[in-house]
Amino acid sequence: MSxxxxxxxxxxxxxxxxxxxxxxxKKPVVIEDEQFSLLAYSSYYIEHFDLANQQTIxxxxxxxxxxxxFMDEGIVDQLKTVPEPFRIKxxxxxxxxxxxxxxxxxxxxxxxxxxxxxxxxxxxxxxxxFLHEISFHIGKLLYQKNLLKLRKDEEKHQFYRKxxxxxxxxxxxxxxxxANVKIILPEAFIVNVFSIAQADEEKxxxxxxTVRLFANALSHxxxxxxxxxxxIVLIGSSSxxxxxxxxxxxxxxxxxxxxxxxxAVFAGIGGEYTxxxxxxxxxxxxxxxxKAAKFIGSPEELPFDYKKLWVFRYLEPIAxxxxxxxxxxxxxxxxxxxxxxxQTNLLKSLEVYLLNNCRIKPTAEQLFIHTNxxxxxxxxxxxxxxxxxxxxxxxxxxxxDLQLLKRKx
Numbered sequence: 001m002s003x004x005x006x007x008x009x010x011x012x013x014x015x016x017x018x019x020x021x022x023x024x025x026k027k028p029v030v031i032e033d034e035q036f037s038l039l040a041y042s043s044y045y046i047e048h049f050d051l052a053n054q055q056t057i058x059x060x061x062x063x064x065x066x067x068x069x070f071m072d073e074g075i076v077d078q079l080k081t082v083p084e085p086f087r088i089k090x091x092x093x094x095x096x097x098x099x100x101x102x103x104x105x106x107x108x109x110x111x112x113x114x115x116x117x118x119x120x121x122x123x124x125x126x127x128x129x130f131l132h133e134i135s136f137h138i139g140k141l142l143y144q145k146n147l148l149k150l151r152k153d154e155e156k157h158q159f160y161r162k163x164x165x166x167x168x169x170x171x172x173x174x175x176x177x178x179a180n181v182k183i184i185l186p187e188a189f190i191v192n193v194f195s196i197a198q199a200d201e202e203k204x205x206x207x208x209x210t211v212r213l214f215a216n217a218l219s220h221x222x223x224x225x226x227x228x229x230x231x232i233v234l235i236g237s238s239s240x241x242x243x244x245x246x247x248x249x250x251x252x253x254x255x256x257x258x259x260x261x262x263x264a265v266f267a268g269i270g271g272e273y274t275x276x277x278x279x280x281x282x283x284x285x286x287x288x289x290x291k292a293a294k295f296i297g298s299p300e301e302l303p304f305d306y307k308k309l310w311v312f313r314y315l316e317p318i319a320x321x322x323x324x325x326x327x328x329x330x331x332x333x334x335x336x337x338x339x340x341x342x343q344t345n346l347l348k349s350l351e352v353y354l355l356n357n358c359r360i361k362p363t364a365e366q367l368f369i370h371t372n373x374x375x376x377x378x379x380x381x382x383x384x385x386x387x388x389x390x391x392x393x394x395x396x397x398x399x400x401d402l403q404l405l406k407r408k409x
Contacts, residue, residue: 008134012141014040021114021134025127028053028117031138034110035216036062039142048119051095064217064255066094071259076213079103079113085128085135087118102131104139111142155181157225160234163279164227171277178276186221186236190245190272191282192252194231195290197264207231207256207265214255218248232283240274246305253304266290269305288313295319296407311400319404329401331385336405338384346384347402349377354399358389 004024011017014031022029022042028049029042038060041053055063062070070076075088085102097117104112114135116123123131159181168174178185194211196203208224211231215222223234235248249269257267268289270282285306292312293302302312321327335346349367353374356363364374381387388394 002130005130005133009137014138014141017134017138017141018042019044021116021131024130025116025123027119027123030056030115030117031104031112032056032062032115033112033142035212036067036113037216039112045117045119048117050097050117052091052097053115053117055095059219061217064214064251066096067213067217068255068258069094071213080110085123085131100128100131102135104135104142106136106139106143109139109143111139111146114138156183156223159183160223160225160232160279161227163276164232164283166280168277171275174276185276186234187238188240188245188272188274189234189236189276189279189282190249191270191279191286192233192235192249193268193270193283193286193290194233194256195229195266197266197294199229203263204229204231207260210259211252211256214252218252220245220248222248222252230287234279245272250304266293267304268293271306292316296403298406311396312403315400315403315407318400319407322404329398329405331387332398332401332405334384335381338380344377344380346377346381347405349374350381350398351402353378354395354402358395 004020008017008020011020018029018031018040019042022045028045030038030049030053031040033039036056038056041049041057046057049057052066055066067076069091073091078086079101080103083103083105085100088096088099088101090096090098097119099118100116100123102114103110104114114131116131159177162168162177163174168177175185194207196207208226208231211233212224215224215233215235218235220235220237223236225232225234233249233252235245235252237245246269253267253269257265268286270285270289271278273279273282289302289304289306289309292309292315295316296302296312303309332347335350338344339346349363352366353363356366360371360374360378364371367374382389387398
């Protein structure tokens with residue numbers, strides 16, 4: 001056993017291990033946890049860190065654009081499956097120099113990652129073996145550290161679940177309990193919920209891991225816990241600055257859903273509040289968005305934000321009423337029949353026309369057609385139906401009926 005390796009295996013301080021490994025390898029070294037949060041970096045080579053590392057050191061975690069790039073390139077999957085150190089190519093677009101990385105594991109669980117930037121030459125075989133050897137020791141140390149964190153996290157899970165389940169009746173009760181279990185309540189917060197359509201343990205675990213990765217990269221701290229088929233993300237702030245939490249929730253939603261294209265994954269964003277007693281309200285609002293998306297069956301067509309759900313929140317009871325009264329919109333059925341027989345696109349054109357307040361130019365631009373083509377389609381619609389586009393109530397009814405017709409389709 002080499003002397004540096006023997007010394008490192010006798011150390012329990014992650015910072016000291018990082019510095020010693022960096023000195024031996026003569027390269028910048030960074031150690032992160034399994035969520036890519038910074039744990040330690042070598043101070044001696046700090047001027048050699050590339051832009052990607054500088055951002056990580058500054059924000060204490062990978063920024064979302066870098067994390068997205070790592071997922072798109074399959075690097076995150078490699079980190080889970082490749083047991084030995086491997087190289088990552090240079091990526092100028094995210095300011096990343098070539099580096100070697102190895103997972104820090106203990107009892108087959110990945111607890112973190114060790115990154116070595118390859119400045120002034122590549123690591124040789126003996127150095128790669130050295131890196132692999134110390135990864136197990138670091139994994140064990142992180143495992144021991146994680147046990148305490150897991151216990152504290154579970155305490156927080158139970159606390160926030162109690163708020164959602166209305167165990168506490170007043171804000172004072174919540175604050176009293178938070179003080180007892182040493183939980184710092186956010187001054188402002190927003191709830192983001194993710195869900196899958198059907199019970200699938202593997203898919204749910206994949207979604208939960210993705211949510212955790214991206215939530216950890218947000219500008220505001222987030223607490224994540226699960227409830228049956230839901231992943232609940234509480235994004236909090238130490239100051240009640242309106243708007244900034246919503247931006248984080250939108251960014252989280254968009255980045256997570258981009259990883260699950262064409263899959264039945266749903267997301268909802270509740271309201272932003274400053275009273276912790278309204279945590280349940282924000283949660284229920286996010287749930288309502290997901291419920292509406294599941295009813296429609298096409299979540300990509302719905303807004304994620306409860307405040308922008310508008311008429312979609314009423315579609316299910318309207319559909320139930322229509323079924324009881326056998327209501328159908330005859331005009332839309334005529335257009336549907338025409339589309340099927342002549343391969344036209346009248347229903348879609350009608351929907352976009354309504355969404356653009358019956359304006360020709362923006363509708364044509366959104367449909368990527370010439371204005372004359374759209375005018376011809378609108379003439380077909382008026383010739384086939386009795387629709388009066390000048391009547392506001394007719395336009396509202398048309399839009400609602402269109403959404404329900406699409407759902408049946």
